[in-house]
Amino acid sequence: MNAFEQLESNVRYYCRRWPVVFATSHGSTIFDEDSKAYLDFFAGAGVLSYGHNNPELVEVALSHLRSGKLLHSLDTFTVEKREFLHTFEELILKPRHMDMVVQTVGPTGATAVEAALQLAQRVTGNRAVLGFEGGYHGMSYRAASVSASLAGRETVAHIGDFVALPFVKEMTSDDLDLLDRTLRAGFEGEKFGAILIEATQGEGGARAFDPDYLSALRLKATELGLMVIADEVQAGVGRTGTFFSFEESGLDPDIVCLSKAISGLGLPMAINLIRRNLDTWNSGEFTGTFRGNNLAFATSTKMLQTYWSDSLFEQDTKHKGTLVLDALHAIANTYESLDFSVNGNGLLCGLDVKDTELADQVTRAAFERQLIVETCGAGDKVVKLLPPLTTTDEELRQGLQLLSDAFAEVCVASVA
Incomplete structure (x- = not known):
């Protein structure tokens, strides 16, 4: 040692x-x-x-490594990215009627959250974020600042434009009243731009929000012009049975953050799914060196084809x-x-x-x-x-x- x-x-x-x-x-x-x-x-x-x-994913990785194919490509067009995008659309987006585009953001979930928050601010013009007690969204500066579970750590600066509401296991009228009052009040006169939520919290205690509360949250966000960001970094990609942990609710997020299991093999990879009409990025406005991990694209494609071509894996x-x-x-x-x-x-x-x-x-x-x-x-x-x-x-x-x-x-x- x-x-x-x-x-x-x-x-x-x-x-x-x-x-x-x-x-x-x-x-x-x-x-x-x-x-x-x-x-x-x-x-x-x-x-x-x-x-x-x-073994199936390792074989894909080994074949890719031996073939002389690209490993790193930034956000240039590659065969592996094309196959991943096509497979993701056919097996994940279309069956769930999700009209979304894919943003490759880099290697980590924190980067995905950073990108989501920046886009929400760009679209709404408002920076303040509403989150939830127990929420964890990463260790980068902004992601950590909207992670209520990190409050109190010496190295985490909780900037004054974040409010955390209590976790809701079983919704009551009081929960709805608090949500409405908080969203309308904003933060020190500033309107909220986004609601950031893990439909099933990982680090917050392995606990799932009441699906009815998630549906109510979506309705309220639509009424008040906020974006809903679903952090699916830990609970997504099949962890809860469904591919997304929010699927059995009416959350219907505007942005979905995915990382961790998305490559299938443990390779660094993170993407955001963005509602098509909200994809207002200018070209090159959000960049990152490690957005083009073609080895991860290849193994992710194989994972999707192997486990998500039917409903058997979800049921299991x-x-x-x-x-x-x-x-x-x-x-x-x-x-x-x-x-x-x-x-x-x-x-x-x-x-x-x-x-x-x-x-x-x-x-x-x-x-x-x-x-x-x-x-x-x-x-x-x-x-x-x-x-x-x-x-x-x-x-x-x-x-x-x-x-x-x-x-x-x-x-x-x-x-x-």
């Missing part, structure tokens, strides 16, 4: 939670340099939704999500006196244990059993499950049993 301790910045984080040197991986399993196997219910924070080293993910939620409810019922609550949508799930130390102890006990899970939510009180979507039922049951065993070890002492 000396090289890491001596040469890597103190900012490193996940390696402190899982203090081994990882070496190889496939599917839902990671192996350390001693060949010890770990079941991965983290999936690179959602980047590896289609599994580690997915929802089935697996039910398995996970049932297991989490069973754990919560076992320790009823501790008042745990279950969150989740598809394969983005969590168990809110209401205690930071307890959540930390559970994740460490799970790691000792060779299961990788993380924490999220306010105060890191939620044990979060984010397995690859390609995880088998057998692997899910195995991991859920390991998690149950970890809870048994930690909670027996807590109950006593």
Whole structure:
């Protein structure tokens, strides 16, 4: 470990939670340099939704690398980008009746959010943003400033043109009244230009907004002339079952931010989907060096063709999500006196244990059993499950049993 301790910045984080040197991986399993196997219910924070080293996608990548085809192309026309755009339109946009164009923005979700906010300001003339408690949108300056979950960090400047409303699990008339009053009031006399929302929050606690609230939000935004930006960086690309986590609501966003799993193989890639009539960018107005990752375009195309040509994969993910939620409810019922609550949508799930130390102890006990899970939510009180979507039922049951065993070890002492 000396090289890491001596040469890597103190900012490193996940390696402190899982203090081994990882070496190889496939599917839902990671192996350390001693060949010890770990079941991965983290999936690179959602980047590896289609599994580690997915063989079909690896084959596409290897073929591309051996062929002499372009790897980097800025935003010039390439064969790989053309095939990706055509496939995305046919398999994702057209079936959902989404008349949107694709903006390749760069390698990260934060860049996608930055671009979305700039376009919203350009279209509406207003910079202020309405977001939500628990929201996380990236670590770049502007994206971090509209991430309510980062409030209080020394290095994050929350600029004075952002307001965060409470998360809404079950909508009430009070929630609608607060939304209306806040939007009409603006921020210190400035009108809001955009509403930025994760229909299912990842870092905010693996929790889904009430679909009726999302529909009401869309209606209110239309009435008042605001743009709706859906941050689908973590919850999108099939994580919740549907390709977009907002599909079963009436959110109907003006801009959709996608990254993490969009390449299928874990390669850096981010795009924004923009409602066609709102694509008012001037040529070259938003640029970026790494917009043209042709290797990622190629693997993304294969991922879309393999998993999204019909509804079977969506149905399978929802089935697996039910398995996970049932297991989490069973754990919560076992320790009823501790008042745990279950969150989740598809394969983005969590168990809110209401205690930071307890959540930390559970994740460490799970790691000792060779299961990788993380924490999220306010105060890191939620044990979060984010397995690859390609995880088998057998692997899910195995991991859920390991998690149950970890809870048994930690909670027996807590109950006593």
